[in-house]
Amino acid sequence: MSDKSTIPFGPQHPVLPEPIHLKLVVEDEKVVEAYPAFGFVHRGLETLAQKKDFNQMVYVVERVCGICSCMHGQDYCEAIEELMGIEVPVRAEYLRTIWAELHRIHSHLLWLGLFADAFGFENLFMQTWKIREKIMDILEATSGNRVIISVNIVGGVRKDINSEQAKWILKELDEVERQLKDINDVVMNNYTVKQRTVGIGVLTKEEAYELGATGPMAKGSGVDLDLRTTGYAAYKYLDFEPIVEKAGDSYARNLVRMREIFQSIDLIRQALGKIPDGEINVPVKGNPPAGEVISRLEQSRGEVVYYIKSNGTKFLDRLRIRTPTFANIPALLKILPGSQLQDVPVLILTIDPCISCTER
Amino acid sequence: MLDMLKSVFSNLSRKPVTRMYPFEERKPFDINRGHLENNIDECIFCGMCQRVCPSNCIKVDRKTSVWEYDPFECVLCGVCVEKCPKKCLKLDVHYRSCTDKKYNIHLEKHDDSEKAGA
Amino acid sequence: MIVNSREVEIGNLKSEVKKYHDGGYRFVTETCLNLEDKFKIIYTFAIGYDLENIHIITDGKNVPSVSDIYSCALAVENEIKELFGIEFDGLAVDFGGNFMLGESSPISPQADIEIIRREKGGKNE
């Protein structure tokens, strides 16, 4: 009765800030199959590890993705430090945690704005981006750059937060939290938001685990995986519970991200309260010894895996990055079939895609 | 849609948050990484900045005392500034303004002039 | 975590992966490395927060695909196929060399040695 037709989606699409191409096979308005095509952002930066030395690579891996740049640098540095047996000063661990959590807030707010834009809620989009600028100001004042902050180096961090800045950050965070509470009500109870998210794109717990989903994608489906509980950096000194929702639809993923923003604000408060004085980095001598290392941490989109093989010289043999969005793509392809064509932008944005991470 | 009314009214009653950029400029933070400058009189052409630069945008020629820098390849990480032994490199807080033509910065010790072009 | 991976014969790869799958492990990633004139593929699985690695040494031909056991292995195997030129047998969805690279990109750019040439204009299915 109905014909199948193929609709190309992207790479230049009004809703998507990033180029992704999907071939959607539709029957009337219903998506039957979806095939992705990537590669519009593929640079091949993993091979730069053979051209630039291991200290210079920190600045390259930070530019894998501008949104989670700080955590890419942190994970790379932790991998090299583990290989070389370097103990990072405790203050540096705290500072890394603070910047990572600031990045998580800014990333989630950015996602919330784009998500609101995808279903036409312009007011919410503008409001979240207004709040987000406060976080960008904090990043700029503490590191010197707005987006790619370049604070991590092998052996510690480069910049410090003094007590005046800490006070100012706490004040700004109070303001952010107050404004976010208003928005929180909207995201949780608004008719428009619920209409577009509740029951859309359901991913069950078993599917999420089987497809290797990570981050809010898995947490929204009830998979209790948050690498921060393994206690890297300063998370071992801080008190928090991973946030898990059971429903597995787009709404549950919204809730996870919204609650994670408040959790991050709380973590920064705790970290600024407990941060000890001391050195912020240790000098690094020599080259990494030959060996292989895998380092993981929890980014705003999920688990990032760095694989590093060193051969004893200053150039690394192999650097490989498994980014969280790459792991979430199979889950996206799982939830797309069966949805309405009109919901496709919302479903793509519900995994919080970061295409430049995926393709590197 | 009425949930948003609270923020709508509070936004109406407050003064605009927009930074009226070209008319009033915000004071840059004093650790801003804006653009790189070299005080060529102090420079000893050791080549440290060239070695540590992750983007390989600095070229130092010790023989002819020439320091070349491509601002359109620089990632503004500030590593060269930290490693400079004479502290003649400096990151200015103001960003480099846009142009309609790419240029290199070519500094020579003997005539102290900054040439655009090439 | 410093990697200590266990070497597996290519013939036993699927049964080993099946064991991990039935043991409730989730698939994390595959990593391909250049050896002298061979390749090493590391398979990483996780249960909870613990990782386990196995690896195979291959010359790049007829590597059995694990995408029928873990369907999410499909993306990473397509990527390895393209960037290293390794042939996988029984890939669930084969992008035919247009997953990451464009028509005019270099062929198998991350490999030291060249195994297969990409057929031009492969289908995206």
Added chain:
Amino acid sequence: MGLKEFVKKSFSKSPWVVHYDCGSCNGCDIEVLACMTPIYDMERFGMVNVGNPKHADILIVTGTVNEKNKDVLKNVYDMMPDPKVVVAAGICACSGGIFRDCYNVLGGIDKVIPVDVYVPGCPAKPEAMIDGLYKAAQILKEKYSRKEVIVSAKSLG
């Protein structure tokens, strides 16, 4: 010719902007978006971000050009009506930046399409972006005054 003059003037006074991400790390993209949102609010200058290249006068490109998206970029550029201005935002779009040695990177969008304004910075700050867009609007104005533009009063309905 009053109407024609008026149309020309209004086109150059209120240029519409299309943004294409050509393989950037997202850093410059979110700064372009930050220009559209309340804090930097480019719409004060009559610039509207549109999704359709056929509606746009100014093309902002961020990121390095790679082998796969150079055709897409060329396509977007060709679709835009004359006269048009191209802004390369960020050092990746200017020269390939830190990625210019990678195997899949062409290095700079000026290898594919002509560029009118280069905005340096990694990522370019929103203020720098506004400067670049202002300059682009000036160039657009100049192009309008230089060239006979095919806008007939009839086609306006």
